[in-house]
Amino acid sequence: MSGLADVIRAEIEAAGPISFARFMDLALYHPEFGYYERRSPVGRHGDYYTSVSAGGLFGELLAFAFAQWGAGLNDGPLQIVESGAHDGRLARDIVDWFRRRGGGRSQIEYWILEPSIARRAWQKETLGPCAASVRWASDWDSLPDCGVQGVIFANELLDAMPVRRWAWDAAAMNWREWGVGRIGDAFAWVRLDRPQSTGPDSSPTGMSDPNEFFQSDASLLAVLPDGFIVETCPAALTWWRNAATRLRRGWLLTFDYGLTFEELLSPSRSQGTLRAYHSHQVSNAVLDRPGEQDLTAHVNFSALRAAGEAAGLKTEHFESQGSFLVRVVGEIERQSGRFGDWTPGRRRQLKTLIHPEHLGHAFRVLAQSRQARL
Ligand SMILES: C[S@@+](CC[C@H](N)C(=O)[O-])C[C@H]1O[C@@H](n2cnc3c(N)ncnc32)[C@H](O)[C@@H]1O
Incomplete structure (x- = not known):
């Protein structure tokens, strides 16, 4: 044993x-x-795949979507809080996209909510030069007192609680x-x-x-x-309630089996x-x-949705990962030139992320927002 x-x-x-x-x-x-x-544990040599193990495109698509949402918030830097960041790959893909878009300057304040000291060390290593644009919080109370203006999100965190x-x-x-x-x-x-x-x-x-x-x-x-x-899953509900309470203005979302x-x-x-x-x-x-x-x-999305709405959030999207990302790609196409080329590698990754037989159907997105300032 x-x-x-x-x-x-x-x-x-x-x-x-x-x-x-x-x-x-x-x-x-x-x-x-x-x-x-x-x-x-994640990826080809591990036990299972996540959207992050498909390659960098998932993070780039999220970064694009977050930038769109941030544009509607106007004042101050866009704050992005990720929880369940594991080895930091998704954080690196998102931060790197913003750095490249800003000519090397990051226009965001990226926080990783991470209680584990070991995982923080892995995240710093993966982030490399992008680590300079990232801050860490060990718990909700270590985030800025005035709350978050931007996006709080997780990928496959709640189904691991x-x-x-x-x-x-x-x-x-x-x-x-x-x-x-x-x-x-x-x-x-x-x-x-x-x-x-x-x-x-x-x-x-x-x-x-x-x-x-x-x-x-x-x-x-x-x-x-x-x-x-x-x-x-009491822990998942507590996480969602904590996130909803901390969200001063902006979006709360999760990608999960559920x-x-x-x-x-x-x-x-x-x-x-x-x-x-x-x-x-x-x-x-x-x-x-x-x-x-x-x-x-599986995550109980009805329970999360009700908890967010009870905290004053509006449900914006509850759908498959495939349809959520297809909408993001539609917006990218509409604003041609702001994203980067659709190389064969990127097209392959997109298929993995949105195709119903790959990750597009099994994963779902719940996105809620608070538009008015608290
Ligand atoms: C299924 S993995 C997903 C990893 C990564 N988000 C991805 O998509 O590849 C779940 C991760 O959430 C982390 N985790 C679980 N509970 C957590 C918590 N309360 N706060 C932060 N991370 C947590 C686990 O340690 C693990 O790294």
């Missing part, structure tokens, strides 16, 4: 079964053995939480006697209990099959959306090999 498996085993030994959110948090983010403490896993008990008309225990050396699913705290994000406002998830339509519970599984509330309840999702990636193979064996495979669950 790996060092991380020993750590998790010891925790279960000491206090009994743990919530899946705790298991996922340790598997991905344990400071010594966590999966994301490794630098290269720890989730809790619940099964519907039709006889008791209640949710039961699935946790993680042990059978011998192996980890196994166990029903928890009662929901467990997973830290600060498990507050009622963080949707720690899926009854909150169903408040909008409790009548659905009467017809939900016994054993139907949903995941909730579904709406109705889609999460479709019969084809009765086993939930939790899965593992290892060497580009997807599996349901999420309790195997902790720290050596990626774990992910």
Whole structure:
């Protein structure tokens, strides 16, 4: 067994079964053995692809879109805050696009929200000369006090946040939480006697209990099959609320795998959306090999959308990555000469980003805005 498996085993030994959110948090983010403490899980030699691993075009298209949105804000530098920047490639592609466009001068204030010291070091290395245009914040409170005027965004951050896993008990008309225990050396699913705290994000406002998830339509519970599984992600909701609160004026957006509330309840999702990636193979064996495979669950876009709107944001776009980027390309074509040549390499990258059979359909974009000054 790996060092991380020993750590998790010891925790279960000491206090009994743990919530899946705790298991996922340790598997991905344990400071010594966590999966994301490794630098290269993304790309051909890693476990999965993201839009960033397709090449620099994704960042260039985002930079173009952000510049358009920034033009409507007028005063002050355009502030861009990225979270989940991993090794800094997307940040480099965006900052570099602005530097080239400004003749070597950056017209933006780029922030990376990054709690991990190790990841900050990778990001600085990847950014190279672009690092001079980037500032780092370890948490939301370290961003400028007056809030952000510009864009707060993430690519595949929220679907990497720890989730809790619940099964519907039709006889008791209640949710039961699935946790993680042990059978011998192996980890196994166990029903928890009662929901467990997973830290600060498990507050009622963080949707720690899926009854909150169903408040909008409790009548659905009467017809939900016994054993139907949903995941909730209090950390993702907390992230979105924090971002919405910090956004003084401008845009908040995320690119993620995800579904709406109705889609999460479709019969084809009765086993939930939790899965593992290892060497580009997807599996349901999420309790195997902790720290050596990626774990992910679909984002609940309805919950994020409602949280943003409750914080005063307007929903501008909720669509596939393909249609979002096609619109950006349409604007580029309209303003010919402001983007750069469509070389064969760039065309190939565009196809990967927008084609429904590649990344265009599976990834979705939720974009909300606050136009008036707070
Ligand atoms: C699936 S990877 C995506 C990486 C990159 N955005 C890309 O598209 O290639 C998720 C990243 O989010 C980071 N992450 C998770 N929780 C975070 C948090 N609360 N703040 C900042 N980064 C976080 C992980 O460490 C990991 O680097």
